[in-house]
Amino acid sequence: MPKTRMRSTFSFKKLANKLDSIIVADLNAVGNHINKAIQDGIDSGTNIKGGRFKSLEPITVELGGKKPLNRTGNMRKTKKTPATPNNHRFIIEMVGKSKKGAYYGAYHNTGFTQ
Numbered sequence: 001m002p003k004t005r006m007r008s009t010f011s012f013k014k015l016a017n018k019l020d021s022i023i024v025a026d027l028n029a030v031g032n033h034i035n036k037a038i039q040d041g042i043d044s045g046t047n048i049k050g051g052r053f054k055s056l057e058p059i060t061v062e063l064g065g066k067k068p069l070n071r072t073g074n075m076r077k078t079k080k081t082p083a084t085p086n087n088h089r090f091i092i093e094m095v096g097k098s099k100k101g102a103y104y105g106a107y108h109n110t111g112f113t114q
Contacts, residue, residue: 028090031090042075081093
């Protein structure tokens, strides 16, 4: 029987060296997708599960609102902190605040009173 040689071109060591950059790239891609989904939900007036928001409170309508907390556009303001090889976390933070310093996302979750 003739001898056959098998040559491997795959290296686990090379894969291990690239694994951090692969993870970081994927985390950043997913994080950007989630942030876009948040923005699209605000634009379309749908919640995180794809359903419609409940009817606007009378105070919101009086203040000129047509969509939930979207009168000034501050609801959609976010700050993204991308993942890095040393920190495998993608962070999305609310930055849109009212004049009183409260985050608009908190108003959305707890309700607004004047």
